[in-house]
Amino acid sequence: MDFSSATKQLKGKLGPRIVRTDRDSRRAASFDSSKIEFPPEAVVFPRGLPDVAAVLQLANRRRVPVTVRGRGTSLTGSAAPARGGWVLDLHHWDKIRIDAQAGLAHVQAGATVERIQSAAEKKGWFYPPDPSSMKYCTIGGNIACNAGGMHGGKYGVTRDYVLGLEVVLADGIIVRLGSRTHKNKTGFDLHRLFVGSEGLLGVVTEATLKLIPLPPFRANLAVGFDSMKNAVRALQSIFAAGFLPCAAELADEFTLVAAYKRTKSESLRGCKAHLIVELDGQINSVRSELKDLERIIRRQKPLFIQRGFGNKECEAVWQIRREFSYALRDTGLTKLNEDIVVPRGKLEQLFKFATTLQKKHGLQLACFGHAGDGNIHTNVMVDYTQPGTKKRAEKCLDELFRWVIASGGAITGEHGIGLAKKRWWPQAVSKEARGLHRTVKHALDPKGILNPGKFV
Numbered sequence: 001m002d003f004s005s006a007t008k009q010l011k012g013k014l015g016p017r018i019v020r021t022d023r024d025s026r027r028a029a030s031f032d033s034s035k036i037e038f039p040p041e042a043v044v045f046p047r048g049l050p051d052v053a054a055v056l057q058l059a060n061r062r063r064v065p066v067t068v069r070g071r072g073t074s075l076t077g078s079a080a081p082a083r084g085g086w087v088l089d090l091h092h093w094d095k096i097r098i099d100a101q102a103g104l105a106h107v108q109a110g111a112t113v114e115r116i117q118s119a120a121e122k123k124g125w126f127y128p129p130d131p132s133s134m135k136y137c138t139i140g141g142n143i144a145c146n147a148g149g150m151h152g153g154k155y156g157v158t159r160d161y162v163l164g165l166e167v168v169l170a171d172g173i174i175v176r177l178g179s180r181t182h183k184n185k186t187g188f189d190l191h192r193l194f195v196g197s198e199g200l201l202g203v204v205t206e207a208t209l210k211l212i213p214l215p216p217f218r219a220n221l222a223v224g225f226d227s228m229k230n231a232v233r234a235l236q237s238i239f240a241a242g243f244l245p246c247a248a249e250l251a252d253e254f255t256l257v258a259a260y261k262r263t264k265s266e267s268l269r270g271c272k273a274h275l276i277v278e279l280d281g282q283i284n285s286v287r288s289e290l291k292d293l294e295r296i297i298r299r300q301k302p303l304f305i306q307r308g309f310g311n312k313e314c315e316a317v318w319q320i321r322r323e324f325s326y327a328l329r330d331t332g333l334t335k336l337n338e339d340i341v342v343p344r345g346k347l348e349q350l351f352k353f354a355t356t357l358q359k360k361h362g363l364q365l366a367c368f369g370h371a372g373d374g375n376i377h378t379n380v381m382v383d384y385t386q387p388g389t390k391k392r393a394e395k396c397l398d399e400l401f402r403w404v405i406a407s408g409g410a411i412t413g414e415h416g417i418g419l420a421k422k423r424w425w426p427q428a429v430s431k432e433a434r435g436l437h438r439t440v441k442h443a444l445d446p447k448g449i450l451n452p453g454k455f456v
């Protein structure tokens, strides 16, 4: 559709420095990390709340689509303006204020997660959600996608830290929801509605986040196994013995072979599964718990156990884990990164099922990820130069998602639905629940101007 007259009107109101229509600005806002691309008509860099309200009031009146953008690191096309219109870019809204006495962070939507974490840590506090993209992604994007990371099993995800939000609604009305306290039960939990809403319900401009005391010490174990079965059993026995690691990461054989080729780390050679478990807390208890953990793991006959004590040694262990993605890239294959979740009791079956899919469809699968919360990145590795690959990959994904849903899991634990998973939305969510989504959307955005073309 043509929104040029509304765009002209907006430009007249806010000025050409705020409303940009040049080719480079529009191109830069047309895609996210999924590379799905749709050009917008204009990109708006608002100076303050009145600008955001003005954009939405006009958009609502003239029925212009508005897609909010943080840093465009979404892996699902959720930040791509599927119906054109205006992109509202908030990445420059990046103020952070830590209230050390209250254990709170007051942040603007564009603040990156890494800056929030380091501002909190400087004052002895901890903001645990840690997507691997945290150097770049914004808290607004994290709230919209309910982002998570390696700490999820113990500390939860973004949702668990959002206490209050400032939101501009589709008609330009500004609301402050939730609270600036750790507890609050006044009315509905409305601010939670915007967590995970993928920009479809309102524009998050500010958030109050819960902080927790920064654990003073950490230690970890990196363990190699000759079978995934033993690795999963070691993990299960850690939980069964009453330990809650702050991270528990598993990787499969395909990933480890690629990682060995890249790092030449001798410990990975011949390894069929790899587990990293980390504990945090007070130094004496972490040291003694780690010994117990090692005893538990030894029962599953590991090939090796490597220990890390304190930040420096722990980081050396994680360095190997960080190479996994690059190692898969080195294979020359395209990685279709699916962030599925299964109940933790089904991890062993998931890895088995991945092997079945591999054989059936003649495609490699590389599985690694956050075993602590059952969120295993199941990457279908494809070579698009081979004829018929696209079709086979689609069939393989169809089967994977069918199995995940039937196993009581979820088709996405971190990245969201966006456009990439829209095809599977009707299978993943019941007719009634989809209807409820539409009712909520209609109540908050009756003209459907916010991020249209996506899953609702």
Ligand SMILES: Cc1cc2nc3c(=O)[nH]c(=O)nc-3n(C[C@H](O)[C@H](O)[C@H](O)COP(=O)(O)OP(=O)(O)OC[C@H]3O[C@@H](n4cnc5c(N)ncnc54)[C@H](O)[C@@H]3O)c2cc1C
Pocket (backbone or CB within 6 Å): 032, 033, 067, 068, 069, 070, 071, 072, 073, 074, 075, 078, 079, 090, 109, 130, 131, 132, 133, 136, 137, 138, 139, 140, 141, 142, 143, 144, 145, 146, 147, 148, 149, 150, 198, 199, 200, 202, 203, 204, 205, 414, 415, 451
């Ligand atoms: C290398 C890499 C690693 C990644 N690792 C992880 C990971 O470990 N865990 C994880 O969860 N994700 C991960 N991601 C995905 C991505 O970083 C997250 O989804 C992140 O939350 C997106 O933030 P963003 O600021 O880039 O948002 P964008 O990509 O700009 O937007 C994402 C969605 O949020 C909406 N949105 C953005 N800002 C606002 C706002 N202020 N108000 C309302 N809606 C808004 C957009 O409309 C869009 O729908 C990774 C991505 C990459 C490229």
